[in-house]
Amino acid sequence: MTDVEQLTAQLESQQAENGTDRRNENGENTRGMEMGGTSHGGQAEDDDDTVTISLLPQDNESNVQSNSASATLGGEASVMDTSINSQTSEQGTPKKKTPGKWSKYKKRYNEKWEKEPGLMEWVRRVPGDDTKVLCRFCTSTHRAHRTELRRHADSVKHKSQSAFVVLPYDPNSTDDTSPTYSHHVVPRMFKCMRVVRVTEWGGSDVLEVFSDVSMPEPENDQVLIKVGAVGVNPVDAYIRSGHYANLPNLPWTPGADCSGTVESCGHLVTNFRPGDRVYSNASLTGTYAEYTLCSEDSVFGLPDQLDFKGGAGIGIPYFTAYRALMQRARARAGQTVLVHGASGSVGMATVQFARAYGMTVLGTAGTEDGMRLVREFGAHFVFNHRCEDYCDEILTATEGDGVDVIIEMLANVNLQRDLELLSMGGTVAVVGNRGTIEINPRLLMPKESSIVGVMLQKSTKKERREIATSIRAGIEAGWIRPHIGMEFPLEGAAFAHEELMTQNGKQGRIILVP
Numbered sequence: 001m002t003d004v005e006q007l008t009a010q011l012e013s014q015q016a017e018n019g020t021d022r023r024n025e026n027g028e029n030t031r032g033m034e035m036g037g038t039s040h041g042g043q044a045e046d047d048d049d050t051v052t053i054s055l056l057p058q059d060n061e062s063n064v065q066s067n068s069a070s071a072t073l074g075g076e077a078s079v080m081d082t083s084i085n086s087q088t089s090e091q092g093t094p095k096k097k098t099p100g101k102w103s104k105y106k107k108r109y110n111e112k113w114e115k116e117p118g119l120m121e122w123v124r125r126v127p128g129d130d131t132k133v134l135c136r137f138c139t140s141t142h143r144a145h146r147t148e149l150r151r152h153a154d155s156v157k158h159k160s161q162s163a164f165v166v167l168p169y170d171p172n173s174t175d176d177t178s179p180t181y182s183h184h185v186v187p188r189m190f191k192c193m194r195v196v197r198v199t200e201w202g203g204s205d206v207l208e209v210f211s212d213v214s215m216p217e218p219e220n221d222q223v224l225i226k227v228g229a230v231g232v233n234p235v236d237a238y239i240r241s242g243h244y245a246n247l248p249n250l251p252w253t254p255g256a257d258c259s260g261t262v263e264s265c266g267h268l269v270t271n272f273r274p275g276d277r278v279y280s281n282a283s284l285t286g287t288y289a290e291y292t293l294c295s296e297d298s299v300f301g302l303p304d305q306l307d308f309k310g311g312a313g314i315g316i317p318y319f320t321a322y323r324a325l326m327q328r329a330r331a332r333a334g335q336t337v338l339v340h341g342a343s344g345s346v347g348m349a350t351v352q353f354a355r356a357y358g359m360t361v362l363g364t365a366g367t368e369d370g371m372r373l374v375r376e377f378g379a380h381f382v383f384n385h386r387c388e389d390y391c392d393e394i395l396t397a398t399e400g401d402g403v404d405v406i407i408e409m410l411a412n413v414n415l416q417r418d419l420e421l422l423s424m425g426g427t428v429a430v431v432g433n434r435g436t437i438e439i440n441p442r443l444l445m446p447k448e449s450s451i452v453g454v455m456l457q458k459s460t461k462k463e464r465r466e467i468a469t470s471i472r473a474g475i476e477a478g479w480i481r482p483h484i485g486m487e488f489p490l491e492g493a494a495f496a497h498e499e500l501m502t503q504n505g506k507q508g509r510i511i512l513v514p
Contacts, residue, residue, distance in 0.1 A: 341410055412437045
């Protein structure tokens with residue numbers, strides 16, 4: 001017999017002895033008495049055929065620790081403990097639980113935690129309810145409890161940035177599924193990713209890898225890409241060093257182009273869906289990361305002929321090469337094109353376009369390996385620009401006429417020579433420059449030649465669609481073949497920047513593989 005049943009039986013026995021049990025004309029029990037006095041201090045309240053009796057413990061001998069009980073008369077009597085709001089009598093109406101402070105957010109919380117159950121799976125394995133975790137962002141201490149942790153993780157203060165570390169609870173634990181030292185990070189409700197960030201402008205040593213950055217969510221016309229490979233560009237190093245006209249805000253994640261698969265899309269995206277193979281030439285959050293957020297108009301489908309490493313070599317190099325050669329210099333079939341610095345990623349892309357479009361291609365490189373590579377990618381003539389008389393060799397190859405178009409990768413060194421090598425009406429398209437140079441403008445006048453600058457960011461949507469269409473056709477036809485020179489993990493981003501800016505006779509694209 002339970003404690004409540006014992007207490008009820010004791011009450012009925014006492015009432016019978018004192019003559020307090022009264023019945024009506026039909027013999028029905030109509031107990032509606034008030035149990036006053038110092039023994040019980042109870043109260044009775046008439047309510048049709050139901051009477052609620054509140055009981056207090058009589059003394060220590062009864063071993064009954066109940067704050068209140070209710071009995072329903074008519075049919076089988078029952079007594080329940082009202083200290084738990086969710087319990088009700090069999091015949092009574094269930095009490096409505098008052099909505100808690102976070103009830104209206106329950107659906108949103110559950111959706112988030114169902115996507116990333118890792119933290120809760122770990123918490124369930126923690127031995128003991130007194131395990132504590134520490135918030136890495138505000139150093140507040142919390143119980144390892146689902147409601148408390150998710151409430152804190154979704155607070156306005158931290159948004160999606162909360163991550164918890166475990167305070168040691170058992171140094172001798174043999175449970176491999178739960179950490180025992182405070183530096184172990186518990187999986188969070190929001191998915192984290194590794195990113196390379198710059199927190200101050202400077203040398204390559206300012207590139208640091210952070211592993212607890214929350215994954216962005218796409219909105220409107222945005223596309224979230226799971227990065228397969230990242231292309232490293234000179235502009236990344238210029239910005240990182242602080243020597244750039246328009247510096248972004250800190251902290252900053254470098255990178256503009258990458259390749260990978262679509263993870264998710266905003267509701268306005270119509271051209272892509274999760275799982276599509278894509279590449280990009282611009283990013284909203286930076287591509288030196290495991291995931292990157294891009295605008296739909298900077299994302300393009302990646303043909304099956306290229307893997308992700310090859311796709312990382314497309315972006316800026318091929319878009320820049322096409323814009324310089326076809327849109328700015330307006331080169332045409334039958335013309336002679338000199339690619340000054342053809343062994344780099346943009347240079348080799350230019351060689352491929354020029355050869356495919358029926359031009360005579362001349363290229364320069366600084367090493368024997370670079371010259372061999374340029375020749376393999378389609379150049380008709382290749383020269384070593386470290387030789388003093390290489391300009392004479394170029395004039396000899398063109399029978400003294402000079403070249404119609406020059407794609408210049410280092411104008412602060414070569415621009416004066418370029419003006420001397422141009423033919424009548426020729427054009428120099430400046431793609432790269434790292435300093436100043438003194439030139440003689442008079443060389444432009446008798447030939448009516450011109451110098452144009454190239455900035456991919458200034459291209460229109462229509463021009464970018466034209467470039468993307470040409471690139472896709474070249475990939476499918478097999479004559480666009482990005483060459484990967486070197487690859488590094490995200491942790492090697494600093495070495496990639498050093499190699500990019502210091503190596504002589506560059507040979508192909510430098511990429512990062514997350």
